[in-house]
Amino acid sequence: MNAVLKVTIRDKWWAHTGKRVSVLQNIALQVAAGESLAVMGPSGVGKTTLLRLIAALDGHFEGEILVDQKPLTEPDGTIQMVFQDNRLFDWMTVRQNVLFVWDRPDAGNIRKADEWLFRMGLGERVDAYPRELSEGQKKRVALTRALVRPPRVLLLDEPLAGLDTPTADRIAADLRRIQREFGFACVVTTHNVMEAVTLCQAVLVLDGHPATTHGALTLGDVAHDSNLAAQAIGTVKDILVHDR
Numbered sequence: 001m002n003a004v005l006k007v008t009i010r011d012k013w014w015a016h017t018g019k020r021v022s023v024l025q026n027i028a029l030q031v032a033a034g035e036s037l038a039v040m041g042p043s044g045v046g047k048t049t050l051l052r053l054i055a056a057l058d059g060h061f062e063g064e065i066l067v068d069q070k071p072l073t074e075p076d077g078t079i080q081m082v083f084q085d086n087r088l089f090d091w092m093t094v095r096q097n098v099l100f101v102w103d104r105p106d107a108g109n110i111r112k113a114d115e116w117l118f119r120m121g122l123g124e125r126v127d128a129y130p131r132e133l134s135e136g137q138k139k140r141v142a143l144t145r146a147l148v149r150p151p152r153v154l155l156l157d158e159p160l161a162g163l164d165t166p167t168a169d170r171i172a173a174d175l176r177r178i179q180r181e182f183g184f185a186c187v188v189t190t191h192n193v194m195e196a197v198t199l200c201q202a203v204l205v206l207d208g209h210p211a212t213t214h215g216a217l218t219l220g221d222v223a224h225d226s227n228l229a230a231q232a233i234g235t236v237k238d239i240l241v242h243d244r
């Protein structure tokens with residue numbers, strides 16, 4: 001595979017009362033251009049921790065993150081992460097939240113932000129504040145901020161969690177369309193099988209303490225090997241088989 005993103009985590013640990021406690025061990029994943037990988041597993045297993053390592057927001061681990069074969073050591077816009085809680089600035093308008101990605105936005109940046117907001121269905125809300133938006137609209141602002149300078153790798157931490165189904169479906173469809181156009185690699189954490197199926201071509205199941213993986217599975221593999229999947233996501237086989 002011609003991977004845009006190649007990740008090896010040999011060990012990620014936290015210090016708990018002076019003791020080193022491993023949370024992730026021996027994890028390897030790759031994602032090609034235009035593809036999405038779902039990282040699944042129960043709450044607390046280490047999904048967000050893994051995304052933060054990939055985003056270079058946490059350098060305390062043993063392993064490598066390669067983007068287009070080059071090591072990534074600090075956040076530089078090549079990788080964008082959308083946090084589960086969106087991380088919007090309450091005191092900034094929608095447009096200002098998006099413009100925040102530039103140090104000193106110029107007229108061209110403002111035009112670009114407005115174009116993206118329009119395309120993301122927020123054309124009428126550019127001057128609104130986050131508190132005036134629905135949950136789906138807030139997610140769209142966070143996504144716009146991550147996409148306005150299209151990254152090589154997009155990391156989405158439980159992007160559809162807490163959204164009603166029609167809203168989640170519309171956002172998923174828009175994301176798929178934008179990904180087809182721009183060809184970035186995407187990693188999506190979720191504990192929801194339907195999110196994985198809607199957004200991704202392959203699934204990586206994280207499980208155990210420390211969490212490890214059994215290699216990336218295609219949705220077909222998961223559907224045909226319930227043992228692999230059932231450890232972390234009980235009914236995955238039925239859902240995948242019946243919904244594909």
Ligand SMILES: Nc1ncnc2c1ncn2[C@@H]1O[C@H](COP(=O)(O)OP(=O)(O)O)[C@@H](O)[C@H]1O
Pocket residue numbers: 014015023041042043044045046047048049050
């Ligand atoms: N900054 C931190 N310091 C210490 N432990 C942490 C920190 N962040 C997360 N953890 C622990 O790491 C584990 C994995 O957390 P997380 O990656 O948030 O899980 P998930 O996203 O899968 O729900 C949990 O046990 C959590 O308590």
Ligand SMILES: [Mg+2]
Pocket residue numbers: 047048049157
């Ligand atoms: Mg999490």
